[in-house]
Amino acid sequence: MDFPPRPQRPAPPLPALRRPDTGEVLQQIMAITDQSLEEAQARKHALNCHRMKPALFSVLCEIKEKTGLSIHGIQEECPPNAQLMRLDNMLLAEGVSRPERRGRGGPVAAANTATPGGCSNDNSLEHSDYRAKLSQIRQIYHSELEKYEQACREFTTHVTNLLREQSRMRPVSPKEIERMVSVIHGKFSAIQMQLKQSTCEAVMTLRSRFLDARRKRRNFSKRATEVLNEYFYSHLNNPYPSEEAKERLARKGGITVSQVSNWFGNKRIRYKKNMGKFQEEATIYTTKMAVGGLGSQASCPSTPSSGSSGPFPLTSAGDALVTLQTLASLRPAPAGGSLRSQARGSRLGAAPPVLTASLSGDPGSINSDASN
DNA sequence: TTCTATGATTTAGA
DNA sequence: TCTAAATCATAGAA
Numbered sequence: 001m002d003f004p005p006r007p008q009r010p011a012p013p014l015p016a017l018r019r020p021d022t023g024e025v026l027q028q029i030m031a032i033t034d035q036s037l038e039e040a041q042a043r044k045h046a047l048n049c050h051r052m053k054p055a056l057f058s059v060l061c062e063i064k065e066k067t068g069l070s071i072h073g074i075q076e077e078c079p080p081n082a083q084l085m086r087l088d089n090m091l092l093a094e095g096v097s098r099p100e101r102r103g104r105g106g107p108v109a110a111a112n113t114a115t116p117g118g119c120s121n122d123n124s125l126e127h128s129d130y131r132a133k134l135s136q137i138r139q140i141y142h143s144e145l146e147k148y149e150q151a152c153r154e155f156t157t158h159v160t161n162l163l164r165e166q167s168r169m170r171p172v173s174p175k176e177i178e179r180m181v182s183v184i185h186g187k188f189s190a191i192q193m194q195l196k197q198s199t200c201e202a203v204m205t206l207r208s209r210f211l212d213a214r215r216k217r218r219n220f221s222k223r224a225t226e227v228l229n230e231y232f233y234s235h236l237n238n239p240y241p242s243e244e245a246k247e248r249l250a251r252k253g254g255i256t257v258s259q260v261s262n263w264f265g266n267k268r269i270r271y272k273k274n275m276g277k278f279q280e281e282a283t284i285y286t287t288k289m290a291v292g293g294l295g296s297q298a299s300c301p302s303t304p305s306s307g308s309s310g311p312f313p314l315t316s317a318g319d320a321l322v323t324l325q326t327l328a329s330l331r332p333a334p335a336g337g338s339l340r341s342q343a344r345g346s347r348l349g350a351a352p353p354v355l356t357a358s359l360s361g362d363p364g365s366i367n368s369d370a371s372n
Numbered sequence: 373t374t375c376t377a378t379g380a381t382t383t384a385g386a
Numbered sequence: 387t388c389t390a391a392a393t394c395a396t397a398g399a400a
Contacts, residue, residue, distance in 0.1 A: 217379045217396050261388085262380060269391065270378085
């Protein structure tokens with residue numbers, strides 16, 4: 001068996017009968033690509049009918065047999081890609097892989113399952129924004145995925161047809177076609193992995209942005225501020241709500257306990273720093289309490305304070321209210337009242353044990369949070 | 373754009 | 387762990 005000579009070094013032509021060598025035939029095949037479709041078809045047909053074609057075919061078969069061994073094993077099946085699995089899992093967890101849920105709420109509702117943080121009742125505006133953006137990402141992801149899959153299908157079909165066509169000219173086994181198809185699929189899944197990676201990054205960015213946004217300051221609702229102020233001004237002598245009181249205030253105001261703590265921390269220091277500024281506010285709340293419009297106040301005893309002895313001296317309005325309250329039902333506190341209250345008083349310095357009076361007829365209640 | 377109010381965070385002390 | 391105090395960062399008004 002003789003190998004076909006290389007095109008660049010053609011064998012010397014036979015002296016008598018010029019035998020068209022395989023190099024020439026190959027060149028003709030290569031030249032087909034430069035021709036128009038009709039021309040190419042005609043040339044192809046001519047080549048197919050060429051008397052040397054069977055010989056060329058058998059030569060190619062032999063070459064293939066020899067080179068085939070070295071090719072085998074190159075395109076081994078890759079093990080399942082761990083990274084791809086991770087990406088898939090993440091997209092599934094984020095609700096991106098899942099198909100869009102139809103019906104109530106549309107795309108927005110579909111993103112509900114992927115709301116980070118697990119909080120469901122507050123920050124609804126931010127949530128809807130998050131959901132909308134996640135939905136957008138999902139839509140882009142699915143549309144791109146669909147595009148890739150379609151392109152993959154088309155390209156695979158095209159290559160398969162091409163190989164089948166070529167199998168008339170050169171030996172192309174079905175297994176070879178299969179392998180080529182799997183190579184194509186591999187390339188496309190690499191592209192898909194990039195898409196998945198980008199989508200994951202986008203979701204991560206969105207998530208972190210959303211979580212950051214939750215840290216942003218939001219003014220409390222009017223109701224929450226009212227509830228907190230009511231407590232603050234009715235416990236001005238000792239504005240340190242107990243844990244239970246904080247929980248109750250948090251529930252009433254629709255905020256968290258730590259927000260209540262923050263609020264009282266800020267309020268105490270700011271009130272102390274600039275009492276004059278809070279005069280009006282104090283008047284409003286103490287008047288409210290005096291009128292008795294605040295249900296909570298009935299159970300939140302206020303303190304008859306001197307207005308200047310404690311760490312949080314009352315404003316004139318507070319003084320007036322407390323004076324009324326004191327006149328109404330001032331009772332001496334039983335000995336050994338709230339240790340916490342007293343401890344606080346001593347800690348803050350200068351504040352003597354405080355007598356707490358109540359309009360609601362709870363004499364002797366000394367704890368700042370006697371309502372608990 | 374600037375200023376003020378205010379919720380959140382950090383740090384230090386008890 | 388709680389609080390005071392300082393500070394940061396932002397919403398909202400002017």
